[in-house]
Amino acid sequence: MRQSRRQFLATATTGLAGILATKIPPAIGQQREISYLCWANFAPASDKKLGEIGQRFTKDTGIKIRIDHIAAPQQAAKYASEVQTQAGHDLIEMRMHVPWLYEPQLIDLSDIVADLEKKYGKVIGSGYEAAHVKGVWRAVPQYHAVFVSAYREDLFKKAGLKAPQTWEDLYKVGIELKKMGNPIGIPISQNFDSISTGSAIMWCYGAKEVDTDGKTVKINAPQTVEVIEWYKKVYRDCMEAEVLSWSDASNNESLQQGKAGWIHNPVSAYIVARDQKLITADGINHHQSLSGPAGRHDTDAPRSIGIWKFSKNIEPAKEWIRYLLGKREVYDEYIMSGSAFNLPAYTKLQDHPVLKTDPKLAVLKGEGVNYHTYGWPAPASDKVQLITNSFILPNMLAKAVTGTSTKDSIAWAENEMKKIVAAG
Amino acid sequence: MAISDLELAHPVRRTGFRPRLREMLDRESFLGPLFISPALLLIALLVAYPFGMAIYLALSNAFIGRPSTFIGLRNFINLWDNDTFRQTFQNAFVFTGISVAFKLVLGVSLALLLNEALWFKRLIRGAVLLPWVIPTALSTLGWWWMFNSLYSVVNWTGIAMGLLDPPGPNWLGQKYYAMAAVVLVNIWRGLPFFAITILAGLVAIPKDLYEAAETDGAGAGRRFWYVTLPLLKPVLAIVVLFSTIFTFSEFNIVYVLTHGGPINATHLFATLSRQIGLESGRIGEGAAISLYLFPVLMFVVWAQLRFVRRQAN
Numbered sequence: 001m002r003q004s005r006r007q008f009l010a011t012a013t014t015g016l017a018g019i020l021a022t023k024i025p026p027a028i029g030q031q032r033e034i035s036y037l038c039w040a041n042f043a044p045a046s047d048k049k050l051g052e053i054g055q056r057f058t059k060d061t062g063i064k065i066r067i068d069h070i071a072a073p074q075q076a077a078k079y080a081s082e083v084q085t086q087a088g089h090d091l092i093e094m095r096m097h098v099p100w101l102y103e104p105q106l107i108d109l110s111d112i113v114a115d116l117e118k119k120y121g122k123v124i125g126s127g128y129e130a131a132h133v134k135g136v137w138r139a140v141p142q143y144h145a146v147f148v149s150a151y152r153e154d155l156f157k158k159a160g161l162k163a164p165q166t167w168e169d170l171y172k173v174g175i176e177l178k179k180m181g182n183p184i185g186i187p188i189s190q191n192f193d194s195i196s197t198g199s200a201i202m203w204c205y206g207a208k209e210v211d212t213d214g215k216t217v218k219i220n221a222p223q224t225v226e227v228i229e230w231y232k233k234v235y236r237d238c239m240e241a242e243v244l245s246w247s248d249a250s251n252n253e254s255l256q257q258g259k260a261g262w263i264h265n266p267v268s269a270y271i272v273a274r275d276q277k278l279i280t281a282d283g284i285n286h287h288q289s290l291s292g293p294a295g296r297h298d299t300d301a302p303r304s305i306g307i308w309k310f311s312k313n314i315e316p317a318k319e320w321i322r323y324l325l326g327k328r329e330v331y332d333e334y335i336m337s338g339s340a341f342n343l344p345a346y347t348k349l350q351d352h353p354v355l356k357t358d359p360k361l362a363v364l365k366g367e368g369v370n371y372h373t374y375g376w377p378a379p380a381s382d383k384v385q386l387i388t389n390s391f392i393l394p395n396m397l398a399k400a401v402t403g404t405s406t407k408d409s410i411a412w413a414e415n416e417m418k419k420i421v422a423a424g
Numbered sequence: 425m426a427i428s429d430l431e432l433a434h435p436v437r438r439t440g441f442r443p444r445l446r447e448m449l450d451r452e453s454f455l456g457p458l459f460i461s462p463a464l465l466l467i468a469l470l471v472a473y474p475f476g477m478a479i480y481l482a483l484s485n486a487f488i489g490r491p492s493t494f495i496g497l498r499n500f501i502n503l504w505d506n507d508t509f510r511q512t513f514q515n516a517f518v519f520t521g522i523s524v525a526f527k528l529v530l531g532v533s534l535a536l537l538l539n540e541a542l543w544f545k546r547l548i549r550g551a552v553l554l555p556w557v558i559p560t561a562l563s564t565l566g567w568w569w570m571f572n573s574l575y576s577v578v579n580w581t582g583i584a585m586g587l588l589d590p591p592g593p594n595w596l597g598q599k600y601y602a603m604a605a606v607v608l609v610n611i612w613r614g615l616p617f618f619a620i621t622i623l624a625g626l627v628a629i630p631k632d633l634y635e636a637a638e639t640d641g642a643g644a645g646r647r648f649w650y651v652t653l654p655l656l657k658p659v660l661a662i663v664v665l666f667s668t669i670f671t672f673s674e675f676n677i678v679y680v681l682t683h684g685g686p687i688n689a690t691h692l693f694a695t696l697s698r699q700i701g702l703e704s705g706r707i708g709e710g711a712a713i714s715l716y717l718f719p720v721l722m723f724v725v726w727a728q729l730r731f732v733r734r735q736a737n
Contacts, residue, residue: 073683076702076703076704077698077702080488080701080702080703080705080707081702083488083489084488084489084707101705102488102489103491104490105489189597189683189685189686190683190685192685209673239592240573240594241594241597241598242573242574242591242594242597243597244594244597244598244600244685244686245573245594245595245596245597245682245685245686246597247683250573250574253574254574257574258572286440338576363544386704386705388698389703389704389705390704395510395687395688398685398686398687399687402598402687412507423706
């Protein structure tokens with residue numbers, strides 16, 4: 001049927017007015033579509049796998065999914081802008097305590113977590129600390145990445161060095177490594193790896209940022225002085241000044257490119273070296289995390305998936321989480337693709353087949369389950385996340401190793417932390 | 425007497441919509457605002473609204489995603505107690521002062537060179553604009569590779585030529601080097617703007633003034649000092665004004681190269697504002713940081729424009 005231009009305009013205008021008035025799109029435009037924002041994983045194969053699973057999800061459910069990846073340092077600002085504008089993705093992948101920071105903006109996902117716990121056992125401690133906010137699961141634990149010691153086993157053997165057991169041992173080994181031109185690589189800059197390593201060392205020496213009450217700042221203590229003195233000597237005798245400018249990827253690159261002899265990192269540095277067939281891959285291995293006077297502690301970095309309250313696609317978004325994490329075969333497939341960088345966040349899955357895929361990953365068995373998230377032993381809170389996002393710990397360490405007195409560095413950090421804890 | 429004056433003196437009453445519309449369109453008092461209104465609307469939407477929001481947020485204790493209350497100027501006052509902010513304040517003046525001074529001197533020199541009869545004049549003039557044309561984030565990423573501690577081509581070249589001792593300077597990890605690096609990239613990026621604008625000013629200077637000066641026995645130096653520089657003053661004032669504002673509000677270069685580090689040594693207002701306002705969620709405080717220099721810059725704009733107007737008169 002031919003329509004005149006006038007008839008077409010009249011029909012189109014009436015239809016548009018109807019859609020705008022009722023806010024219901026026509027049936028033809030009702031295909032369900034969700035969007036998912038995640039970081040660019042340090043195990044790139046798992047991002048590729050996520051895309052494949054997304055395509056299968058669309059085929060199986062008819063729900064279209066758009067998966068966007070951004071670099072880890074940009075995540076915090078991106079979440080903030082989405083919350084502020086109340087627009088953006090439906091689902092977001094969050095690291096550490098971000099669910100605490102955005103608690104009022106995230107929907108309750110306790111029903112999904114309850115189903116997953118029935119299948120896979122309880123969520124591991126760090127996942128619980130990160131996403132279980134004031135009695136409600138504000139995000140669904142997805143996986144966690146544990147920090148271990150990654151080192152050039154070939155160089156250690158050549159120089160007759162033994163893998164260190166304690167942070168003090170590392171100092172002694174580090175002196176030799178630096179002489180060989182393969183210094184230790186611990187970042188002391190504004191990035192997350194600096195906080196991960198700094199926190200682990202603090203805990204091993206019995207130091208803490210905030211007390212168990214979550215209110216009293218405890219960084220000004222003799223244990224912190226010990227930590228700073230350790231950092232000062234390691235910076236001077238075992239490292240190069242480059243660590244002050246490093247990003248999260250720099251220590252990985254330094255080990256992969258054959259410079260660093262030892263780094264504190266998840267297994268991603270090795271995985272990338274192996275997958276890209278770098279000449280250093282054969283020489284890299286891992287050993288257990290280090291201990292100090294107060295025992296062996298290390299950092300765990302759990303990640304979880306949340307859904308914004310402003311999302312208009314809450315049910316389809318929940319369906320995606322159930323598809324990715326609730327189907328054992330899909331979850332296994334996803335975990336396997338990360339080559340043990342992404343470890344399952346549920347207790348019954350800890351002895352996962354991914355740990356048997358490469359003998360160099362065997363050290364991870366049993367690691368991480370009792371590790372801590374940032375801010376420990378203070379309970380998880382938005383304040384802890386703010387202290388993290390303000391990079392107070394690495395800046396305190398950087399001040400100390402570049403000439404500020406230990407006392408002044410600690411006093412500065414104490415003041416900054418007190419301001420955050422005191423704020424309403 | 426103009427026709428419009430005649431019409432004003434003896435207005436003819438028109439009836440009907442079209443004649444009345446035509447009559448209104450003839451009136452400057454109606455047509456002027458009509459023409460300017462789309463631009464005004466755009467400014468209101470894209471400039472006035474965000475600016476108003478920034479002021480509103482800066483006067484509140486706004487935290488991302490939570491209700492906020494009005495706290496007056498407390499954010500601005502509290503910022504002075506913050507070490508990082510005071511450091512940023514100092515950084516901004518050092519960064520802007522050094523960058524603008526270098527861009528001015530080098531810009532004038534480059535413009536004088538480009539004004540000479542060169543071979544491939546157009547090609548060279550086009551090439552000079554490249555740093556200004558390439559997206560800053562992309563070009564700065566190139567510089568980041570050049571300064572990167574592991575891959576630095578600057579250090580590699582210096583060491584290979586025997587000019588530097590291994591491992592060479594830690595460009596992005598030590599505060600003075602890091603500031604030098606961000607200043608250098610800012611100069612590299614901003615120089616074409618100075619050079620091309622000043623070149624336009626140079627081209628506009630009448631040749632006979634130089635001929636007259638030459639006849640009077642003035643050498644190249646005197647011709648520059650007594651002819652070129654005085655006639656370039658209005659152009660230089662405008663270029664310096666714009667550059668000062670752009671440089672104070674620089675973001676990309678610092679964000680890509682140093683993220684404000686090491687230990688906040690290169691933070692500028694924009695990068696600190698992002699860190700506090702978006703990454704840490706204290707958006708009220710972040711807005712206050714970004715607006716801190718607004719009164720100062722307003723004064724600079726007023727003073728510079730006044731100077732330009734005086735020169736023009």
